[in-house]
Amino acid sequence: MKYTRMLSILLTCFAFLLSAALASAGVPVRKASQNGQAGGAPQWKLLGRSVPVLLTANGKKAIMTREIICANQDVDASSNGNGSNPGSCDSGDFIFVFQFQSTAASLTVNVSRLSGFSLNPSDGNINPSYGVLICDDADGNDQELCTVDTNPSVSTDITITTPKNLSSIKFVISPLPSFSAGSNAEEGQGLTLFVATHQNSPVPISIPNVGIN
Numbered sequence: 097m098k099y100t101r102m103l104s105i106l107l108t109c110f111a112f113l114l115s116a117a118l119a120s121a122g123v124p125v126r127k128a129s130q131n132g133q134a135g136g137a138p139q140w141k142l143l144g145r146s147v148p149v150l151l152t153a154n155g156k157k158a159i160m161t162r163e164i165i166c167a168n169q170d171v172d173a174s175s176n177g178n179g180s181n182p183g184s185c186d187s188g189d190f191i192f193v194f195q196f197q198s199t200a201a202s203l204t205v206n207v208s209r210l211s212g213f214s215l216n217p218s219d220g221n222i223n224p225s226y227g228v229l230i231c232d233d234a235d236g237n238d239q240e241l242c243t244v245d246t247n248p249s250v251s252t253d254i255t256i257t258t259p260k261n262l263s264s265i266k267f268v269i270s271p272l273p274s275f276s277a278g279s280n281a282e283e284g285q286g287l288t289l290f291v292a293t294h295q296n297s298p299v300p301i302s303i304p305n306v307g308i309n
Contacts, residue, residue, distance in 0.1 A: 121253065122254065123226065123254045124226070124228075125228045125229075125251050126229050126290060127235060128235075129237040131167070131191065139170070139174045139176045140169040142164045142165060142166050142185055145195075146162040148161050153307065159286075162193065163240065167189035167219070167221045167292060170189075171185060172185070172186050184301055188212070188294055189292070191222065192291050193229055193240070195241045195242075195243075195285075195287065196286050196287045198272060201270070201272060202268070203287075204267065204269070206308070207289075207305070207306055208264040208307070210263055210265065210291065210302075210304050211295055212294045213262045217292065219294060222292035226289075226290065226291050227290065228251045228289060229243060230242055230288070231245070231278050231279070233279050238282065239283075240282060241283060244275055250287065254269050272287065291304065
């Protein structure tokens with residue numbers, strides 16, 4: 097009986113430590129130019145920026161804009177594509193981009209219904225697999241939603257949690273700073289988060305859900 101109780105306590109402590117590790121402060125950053133150069137947008141931009149959508153929850157509001165990138169710059173209809181998966185990324189490697197504008201002091205973003213998500217992917221083209229997407233015009237890409245980063249970086253004030261089955265990821269941003277506008281409309285303005293997935297089949301595409309609280 098004592099052994100069973102001790103084992104239960106140890107397992108609880110382990111679960112707590114694992115959760116704490118996932119929730120440690122700071123997330124990776126990815127530069128827009130890591131997804132491709134401005135002149136090569138037809139190869140990497142699968143879905144251009146969407147119309148802004150209003151999200152509300154628990155008295156908070158945020159405006160969200162989406163975009164979908166092919167991590168391997170293999171948009172099927174482009175010169176890099178093989179023509180066998182119309183409307184998709186031939187490799188099945190997708191980067192889902194979400195940009196938020198909000199006057200809230202802090203914001204929690206929930207990205208759910210993830211398929212093929214890994215915290216430590218083996219494919220270098222989609223590593224890191226989550227984090228903040230920052231603008232880096234000087235390196236050649238001003239055609240993608242991105243964040244004009246703050247100093248210190250907003251990434252240091254973000255924590256993440258994710259369940260064991262990696263079906264979702266939660267970003268907690270506190271405090272939420274204000275952001276300057278990008279150099280053009282394609283870069284937008286606000287906090288830009290991304291989640292990369294490798295999907296076993298390029299089509300149909302499994303598109304995640306997004307909500308705030």
